[in-house]
Amino acid sequence: MEVISGSQDPLFIHNTPDSHHAYVNAGLQLDGSTSTIAQSSVKSCSTITEDTEDLQAKQSDKSASSRGCCSSCLRSHSDLPDNPTTIQRIKYAFSCPPHGKIGDCLIWIVLCLALWGCLISITWEMALPGGKLFSLLLLYVMALLAGLMADFVGLPSLLGNLVMGILFSSIPGINALGHNIDIYYSSVLRNIALTIILIRAGLGLDPVALKKLSCTVLRLAFLPCLVETVTMGIASAFFLDLPWSWSLMLGFVVAAVSPAVVVPSLLRLSEEGYGVDQGIPTLVIAAASIDDVLAITGFSIMLGLTFAKGALIWTILEGPTGMVLGILCGIVFAILCWYLPYKEKTNRSTYKFVIIFSLSALAIFGSHRAELESSGPILVLTLAFVAGLGWRKLGTEDPEVCANYRFMWEIFQPILFASIGSEIDIGATDPGTIGWGMLALLIGVAFRIATSFVVVMGASLTAWERLFIAIAWLPKATVQAAIGSQALDHVLQHGGDDIDHIRGQQVVTLAVMAILLTAPLGAVAVRFAGPRLLAKCQPKP
Structure with a gap:
């Protein structure tokens, strides 16, 4: 094969036999190369396809794993077994x-x-x-x-x-x-919480239960509270050198039982059937509200007497005057609530809730402004009780009202107990107040338990059932947190003497100590003693 002279292009060549063989050989080589390239391409494509499939498979596995991981975190895929372990409970939570x-x-x-x-x-x-x-x-x-x-x-x-x-x-x-x-803001929040407690106590008084168990309920509500008040008053006057007005005021503070601790425990026992036949849960729950009413009323009267100013005759008459004034105004406000809102009003329960709370808050804060502190709590209790009584008679009772106040209590409970706890600085508290105060509290609690055991002797109850009632009558919390700092707040807001400031701090300290001593002990004791001391009712066939 020869290249045409004068031309550098290899296309211009002579067509000779040698060139023909060359073309053929070149074509065979080209076909072989093309075949090799094609085979390589096919192999490459198949390799890429396999890699892609592997990658997709891995991604699918990862996606399935992710979905499995996410689904395990969903409550719909995390059913709790009948007897879950602690780890299973935490995972489900x-x-x-x-x-x-x-x-x-x-x-x-x-x-x-x-x-x-x-x-x-x-x-x-x-x-x-x-x-x-x-x-x-x-x-x-x-x-x-x-x-x-x-x-x-x-x-x-x-x-x-x-x-x-x-x-x-x-x-x-x-x-x-x-x-x-801020002392002022803290005091306002505690007074709002006190208002809610008083409204719930008044609305919670059941006239039917009171009539059915009148003698036993009244004995259980009045006598242990008064005995502990007097005992605590004498002990604190002797051990802490408090004046009688302060010591009796302290006695009423620590004497009240706590529905926030007692009622849930008793309702749980009642649901399980313990003590139902004897009416023990109903007896204790009904008496608890009256016990709180008595303690708050007594405290309000002693608070007014302690800080009363002016002539001696007014000092003596201020407590009874505030009590009578509170009862009369409470009845007037309650009659107003019988008819407002009217029966056909839509969202009637909401209006009832707002009206009662507004009037009650006016009573609490207005009594402080008028320097008649003893009348405010009594007015609210009377208002709530008489209003509830009228609603039952008129057929306009709305359970949503009590439910709304229960929700409000859940909101204000943390700040009530936390704020009174914040009044206590352990490092600055007098050790003598803690020591002698603890001794006075133990003496008062001992007399309370003994009195509670004795006053229910005529109610056809066994000794074990009377012992349970005495244990259930132990826990203190709600009222102590609500009124424990009232005296100290009054001293701080009215610029009282240093000695009154110390006494107010002592009252707060002992109120907190009473909660810390009796609330957990009482809750555990009621839960432990209920199934062991009370008879369980038999299911009806």
Whole structure:
């Protein structure tokens, strides 16, 4: 094969036999190369296809694994077995969507964050870290979390609220926030909580149960409370050198039983059938409300007498005058609530709730402004009881009203117990107050238990059942937290003497000690003693 002279292009070649063989050989080589390339391409494509399939398979496995992991976190895929272990309970508690205690905690966190944002927008510096409102809001959140933890381990949530308040003012570093809580705001919140307690106590008085168990209920409500008040008054006057007005006021503070601890435990026993045939849960629950009414009324009268000013005759008459005035005004307000809102009004229960709360708050705060502190609580109790009595007779009773107040109590309970706990600085508390105060409390509790055991002897109950009632009549919490700081608040707001400030601090300290001593002990004792001391009713065939 020769190239045409003068041309460098290999296409221009002579067509000779040699060139023909060359073409053929070149074509064979080209076909071989093409075949080789094609085979390589096919192999490459098949390899890529296999790699792609492997990658898709791995991604599918990862996706399935992710879906499996996510589905295991869903409550719909995490059914709790009949006898779950602790790990299974914890896993189920944190499953999504949020529910139970975790869901409640998240609800309150969102609400608190939203409230904090609103306060920052309105007050700015007061709601920022270091401000008075910020300290109060932080105390509320911490008390709420502590209450959930206490409830999780089987203790009353109010105990966690109280302990968190004490720690808030006692731990170095954190106590700077505790001491920064505004006294006025704290007092206002406690008075709102007291208003809710009084309304619930008044509405909770059942005339039918009182009539059925009148003698036994009245004996159980009045005698143990009065005996403990007098015993505590004498002991505190002797051990703590308190004047009689202060010592008796302290006696009424610590003498009240706590429905927040007693009622849930008794309802649980009642659902299980313990003591139902003898009417023990009904007896204790009905007497608890009257016991609280008596203690709060007595405290209000002694508070008015302790800080009364002016002539001696007015000092003597101020307590009874405030009591009569509170009862009369409460009856007038209650009659107004019988007919407003009218029967055909839509959302009637909501209007009832708002009207009663507004009138009750007016009574509490107005009595402080008028310096007739003893009349406010009595007015609220009378208003709630008479209003409930009239609604039952007129056929306009709405259960939603009590449910609304129960919800409000759940909101204000943490700040009530945490705020009174924050009044206690362990490092600054007199050891003598703790020691002698503890001795006085033990003496008062001992007399209370003995009296409770004796006063129900004529109610056709066995000795074991009477012992259970005496144990159930032990826990203290709600009333102590609500009124325990009233005297100290009065001294701080009216610029009292240093000695009155010390006495007010002693009353707060002993109120907190009474809660810490009796609330957990009473809750555990009622839960333990109920199935062992009470007879279980037999199911009807």
